[in-house]
Amino acid sequence: MAENKIFAGPRVRRIRNGLQLTQTAMAEALGISPSYLNLIERNQRPLTVQLLLKLASVYKVDLEELQGEAGGSLAELREVFADPLLAGELPGDQELIEVTEAAPNVSGGVVKLYRAYREQASRLKDLAELLAGQGHMASLADTRLPIDEVRETFEARPNHFARIEEAMEAFHASLSPGDDLPAALKAWLKREHGLVVRTLPVHVMPNLRRRFDRHSMRLFISERLSPFDQTLEIAMEVASIACHEPIMAELDQFPFSAAEARRIGRFQLARYAAHALMMPYAAFHAAAQRSKYDIDLMRARFQVSFEQAANRLTSLQRPGAAGIPFFLMEIDNAGHRLRRAGAQGFPHARFGGACPKLNIHAAFAVPGQILVDRVEMPDGGEFLTVARTVEGPQASFQERVRRTALLIGCDAGFAQETVYGAARLPPIAVGPVCRLCERQGCLARAEPPVTRPLGLDEMATGLSVFDFQ
Template sequence: MAENKIFAGPRVRRIRNGLSLTQTAMAEALGISPSYLNLIERNQRPLTVQLLLKLASVYKVDLDELQGETGGSLTQLREVFADPLLSAELPGEQELIEVAEAAPNAAGGVVKLYRAYREQAARLRDLADLLAGQGHMEALSGTRLPMDEVRETFEGRPNYFAGIEAAAEAFHEALSPGDDLIGALKAWLKKEHGLVVRSLPVHAMPNLRRRFDRHSMRLFVSERLSPYDQLREIAMEAVSIACHEAITAELGSLRLSTAEARRIARFELARYGAHALMMPYAAFLAAAQRAKYDLDVLRARFQVSFEQAANRLTMLQRPGAQGLPFFLMEIDNAGHRLRRAGASGFPQAKFGGGCPKLNIHAAFSVPGQLLVDRVEMPDGAAFLTIARTLEGPQAAFHERVRRTALLLGCEASFADETVYGSVLLPAVEIGAGCRLCERQGCLARAEPPVTRPLGLDEMATGLSVFDFQ
């Protein structure tokens, strides 16, 4: 029977060094020559089963230590080299395996250094946001991915594109869809462009929402999507064709730096155009004002989802015909920020959006329920916030449901113009985010503020583990 062979030279060297043995002494104890042991330690010869047993017998070595994977160290190195700054440095992970095996202490040092770098970068961003909010300097940003650039561009400007609104309005008038927009869009796509829309089951298109097949001229939409999301996908395809010039013009005005960023932004502008087509500006604004911005009334009136109606409310900024200046934020249940937008840009400096006491976080405990709060910042600025969970595409039996939460907000001075203003309770005291908030005794504090030293006192401790002076 052929012997199983294991290359574990760096591990053998660590064992020898840990016992303060020379190669000659260990080789003698194992019954091999020093030169052969040298070859083993340099991974030029394997550890045979006999040598493994000898090591276990002579030095009481756990065989799992020699045969096991590098495990945690390798996983941590993968995390480090997945960073955009380093992702192009290695052609594969073989070098990571060699580093993790040959120099585990050095690998651990690299991981610690990387985590310290990330911590300092986070502190720098927080301080930059704080100073920007006080008007001392512009917010700083580090190395950005194209998606980061697109997000910052959209979040920092009003969520209103006049050219796309006008083109979508004209397209809607030409369609004259009545109460059957999806039927009108399918008919237009087939008549004008020979494009047939088909829904596909999960097994036929497991990983896509929508796919356009140029060869067969068919647009496939996943059955995973709700009827509202299927309509939006079809509307995005139609708007991309019918409003191409308007989208291209608005895209050029954004002045993005890379082709990938422009591709992502074009997708976002097509989504904007789809909302404008599904909820025509004048009709939607009039309905919103009559219903006092009641989202449930609006979603039923225009046959759209809660998320689509909330998005549209942030877009009502046409000169001379403006709605309330809403802003929105969407997160997942791990706290990752998925998107932010606003009628005047997302109010990062004034509102922040990072406080754990916001009702967007509580929404996950009551899926589908609308939560309304009046919140107050340390400087006295107050906001109306409306939060609710959103359900993602239909999950299969073995899959976990994708659930996110959406927060729609506006300054509290506009609350009485909404249906939600009459049910507000006393204000919830929040901050821009734990690192920037100096509220004392906050039960929800998750991190110390970057602006104050920790107040460690052996004689007394406060309500928060991060008490500060």
């Protein structure tokens, strides 16, 4: 019967070096020649069953150590080379397999170095945010993707664009859509530009929200979208045409470093213009004040979604006719922060947004329900927060629903001006991101603060696994 053969030369060499044996000494103990052992260590000869048993009996070697795959190391190396910095370096896994087999210690060292790099980058980011919150600008700039540059630029300024607001308000007045804005927008596109809007079924356009065919002059909208989101897509097309000059004028105010960033920025401004068209400033501001900023009443009044109405609230900052300075944040159920917006810029230092005690995280447990809290930051600042889940495009039976959560909030001083602040809620002690929060005894703490050393008292431990001094 044929013997099972295993090529495990690097592992044999590692065992020999660990025992501080020469090839001659090990070969003699195994009953083979030094040259044959040399060939085994270079993977030019296999380890037979007899040799495996001999290694196990002479050196007390675990056979699984010789026969097992370096799966853990390989998976960790895959993670390292999946980083955007290294993603294009390897055509496949073969070289990674060779490294883990031939030099497992080197493989482990690369993984440790990569983890240290990520930890250092995380600490630098945390410290930069801490310095920025204290009025200091960090001098270190990291490499950013165009989408990161656009997000940071938009989030650091008030979410109000006066030129676009004025243009869209004037256009809405000239359009006179009555109670059927989608029909009026479609009619305008066909009359003024010969552009026809069509809704396509999922099997025809499975992977797109919208597509503009310049040759046939048709705008295709996916039936996956809710009626509100379909209207938004049409409004974005109209705004891109009717509000082109104001959009470009606002875009020119941003010092984007690349053409791709400008393209993304132009898309964001078109989305803003679409909201301004669907919910004209003066009418929306008046309705917001009458309803005490009840988002559900405003979404019914303007026939928009909860997300669209909440997003519009953050833009009510016209001089002389400003609303409550709301801020907004959206996350997915994995905790990834998808976007932030705010009338005064999202208050990063005072309200970091990643505290697990915020109601935005609890919203996923009760989809569609509105959760209201009053929260207190470590510096004494208080905020009113309103959270609710929102659904993405319609999923088929085989697909998982895309559900995100929105948090819209304002300074607690404005709470009584809203329908959500009527109840006298006791404040919940929250904080910024855990790495910047110094609250003692927090049951929800996920990471130690970067500003304090860890407590290593073996005689007493606190409520958190990340005790600090």
